[in-house]
């Protein structure tokens with residue numbers, strides 16, 4: 001039985017059920033139109049015509065071309081995101097965003113939100129056990145509660161001092177102290193060694209070691225560079241080794257150990273009875289391996305890119321040198337207290353990180369139908385609500401965010417002065433992610449970089465190591481592309497030359 005109403009002098013009979021359906025239908029259509037309109041607005045979500053999803057099969061194995069988006073598609077389109085089609089043709093529904101305010105709604109760490117971090121996004125890190133990076137919800141909370149206290153001022157002091165020691169050890173052992181010019185054909189190899197040394201030998205595990213004779217840990221030092229098959233084959237042996245290490249540390253900690261490496265700190269935080277969260281041994285091992293992977297690939301790649309940028313920006317190098325000399329002097333050693341005063345040194349690292357963000361995408365999925373609040377384009381007030389259906393992937397396009405003109409004037413320009421005078425932990429710097437689930441190793445990486453670069457730049461002038469007849473400009477152009485292998489970094493070898501600064505005598 002319908003009801004009637006009048007419109008323009010005529011009576012209409014309406015079935016309430018169909019009226020309801022029509023209204024719902026229109027409502028849904030309105031939602032779809034709003035979404036399509038939104039997707040067509042370049043500054044909301046990056047656009048790309050693609051035959052396959054970059055995060056599906058076969059998309060993730062294909063290179064980025066004009067018709068398909070590979071894993072590094074966001075790098076290729078970082079400067080021009082104008083194509084009109086939403087990137088959804090095949091595969092699960094996915095939305096990529098380069099907006100930090102949208103990211104904040106998705107990457108919260110809280111188990112009370114409608115988004116979670118899918119395990120497949122961290123699959124490679126799960127072979128050693130559940131860990132902080134791969135977990136979500138209550139599990140994540142537990143791991144973070146143990147990590148929090150482990151990343152403390154004692155650890156940071158050790159990071160700073162060990163980096164200084166590593167630098168001096170390297171200079172001595174590799175004979176730099178007897179040379180005026182040192183050529184390094186692959187800067188990445190140098191920084192990887194420094195970081196592997198730092199993380200695995202000194203600050204991660206606390207093994208006694210030196211640059212010449214890396215800790216005798218049965219190949220452990222080079223494990224992160226081994227292929228996964230090799231790693232898996234070594235798995236059992238290493239698991240036994242780790243088990244023994246944990247047992248040893250538990251005894252040490254109980255006896256009041258003063259060691260401050262991350263491994264010991266984790267065991268200590270885990271033993272702390274006032275902490276109601278506890279990890280089992282397998283989880284501890286999972287986290288130790290994560291520290292090695294998450295910790296040094298990223299930092300090493302960024303440090304190498306920083307050296308590359310210094311080689312082609314003399315003016316910036318001189319400016320940073322002036323700060324280093326005024327804070328540390330011509331001969332002294334940088335102290336941890338100097339860290340806040342070396343903001344220009346940190347800025348050259350942060351800016352390299354902005355331009356080559358190693359964590360190039362952060363992946364989440366909607367656990368239920370929900371709404372995202374998306375700010376209007378720059379210059380327009382307000383925001384729009386975008387309906388998201390359960391199962392949709394939301395990807396923070398980190399490259400897009402770091403090249404987003406909403407946040408950065410002239411984003412394609414290497415300009416460390418953007419960061420001068422800002423606190424090291426400023427949330428304006430977003431390449432370590434934002435909010436409660438941001439990178440827990442941010443300060444760890446920043447300290448390593450600042451301490452190492454301070455000594456290196458004070459004592460050595462970095463210039464490009466040119467090929468025969470190559471100009472500095474051509475060298476610079478070679479360094480401009482990026483490559484994705486687990487993490488994003490400069491695509492080519494970075495060949496640099498270190499020339500001794502005369503003031504160091």
Ligand code: HEM
Pocket residue numbers: 107132133144290291294295296298299302353357358359362363431432433436437438439440441442444445
């Ligand atoms: C330049 C260096 C680094 C960059 C760019 C970086 C970037 C990031 C980003 C973007 C995340 C968030 C990932 C996500 O939510 O999906 C993250 C998480 C994490 N990072 Fe880093 N990271 C760096 C260095 C380090 C270091 C040195 C360590 C350890 C010493 C570390 C340990 C971790 C851990 C354990 C997490 C997981 C945190 C959580 O989920 O609660 N990272 N990192």
Ligand SMILES: *[C@@H]1O[C@H](CO)[C@@H](O)[C@H](O)[C@H]1NC(C)=O
Pocket residue numbers: 185186189
């Ligand atoms: C740099 O490291 C790579 C990978 O380990 C190696 O193949 C290459 O020979 C190294 N190059 C130099 C010049 O040390």
